[in-house]
Amino acid sequence: MMGKKAILITFLMVTLSLFTYSFFESKKFFGPIEMGGEKTPSGYFPLELYERTQGCNFFGNGFKKWPILDDFTDKWYSEYPIATGLKPIYDQKVSNDDYVIRFIWITSFDDSAVITVSRSGSKNRLNASRFSYQGLDDEKRAIDSIARDLSDIETDSLMSLFIKQKIKEQSFRDCNLGIDGAQWIVEIADKDGYYFVDRWSPDKGPIYDVGIAMLGLSGWTFKEIY
16 A cells, blocks of 8 residues: 555655646747747748647547647738738837737728837837728738827826736637637737737637727727627
8 A cells, every 4th residue: 555655745746747737838828939030931920839839629620739820820910910011020129118019900801900009218109000801812901090109198008908907928829719700919029028819709808808999099980890
């Protein structure tokens, strides 16, 4: 019969192994990613998003590890921000309290938008572009754009929301997936590194709240937000 000491040692070893597995697995689908590495074929996202995985049971095919990005989503997600003419978040050089935050909202059949909020020194800036539905294979062209300074009240309110909703602690993606709807993608570059969060058609929760707040900064109205 196994003694109490042996049982305790076995229990501690199993607990440690589970913790270690959980920790290193979680590092695969949570940020941050170190800035300045290789990029995906689009030249927009960090290549490391191809290598990181999220375990999901999509379409009833059993539990599998899916890459955060692949060739299809890399091209699809990057077309809109590239069309704005702004630098990829992953290329930004930030230090101290500076940051760049970008919200990419891609709908199936309605207008889409790319909203970028940045801080450099004491200057807070908004750049926003709006796109009409043009089909998956059509070249993306903005139908409206905004570039303006943001007040301290606007940026403080947004950053308070980011902290409250723990956006930097969100997983890169979750296991919700659909055919139609919208992709809600939040990118962050700050002194800690690069963060990426991708959700499909949220109707509540951290990414929904932040996305609504960033769309609100544009002053635009949309037929439907989904």
